Amino acid sequence: MASTGNQIKDAFRSGLREAWRTGQPWTDTDWIVNRESSWKPDARNGKYFGLIQAGAEVYQAAGKSPTTTDPKEQAEVYDKYVGDRYGDPEAARAHHEANNWYDAGGVGIGTGLMAKNVLRPERVLSPRQTEAFEQMVNRNFQAGVGSDQIIAKLDQLIGAVLSIEPGTTTFRDEKEYNRTLQRRQHARIAAAKGGR
Incomplete structure (x- = not known):
């Protein structure tokens, strides 16, 4: 077997069945491994590891x-x-x-099923929502226009969501949230002062 000129590829190839070491099977393997790990044996992406980005269960099998x-x-x-x-x-x-x-994001085009290889929730947008999202991205994130303000608003929104106590009502708008937040802060201050 002629060397590829790359020690990692040569070592990897030696672990394959003989029919996969050359020709189209090797070309396809090289393409897959390059996409998965850029030929880095210690590459890691969450629970996936190695040249082939497989989970522990695949290695153990x-x-x-x-x-x-x-x-x-x-x-x-x-x-x-x-x-x-x-x-x-x-x-x-x-x-x-x-x-x-598609677990890394992207745009699905055409009809059919999208494979999902993770268990955590993942948002799927309707065509109308996708269009609105694309317009927002193009409008607000081109050359950094408005991105600081959006990030600040997102940080504020995340803070608001995290501060909502279980069992409380949701808010109609930002003003209602701010009024409720101020009332809660005043109540905490009053309680700390002994109700005065």
């Missing part, structure tokens, strides 16, 4: 440590995972290109 930085071992994990799930690197790349998981 292949009998490998989920923290291994050995490119050959990571290739063995990739080989098992891709073989079991997709059949070969070509099908894995096709799935990646078709779905892109």
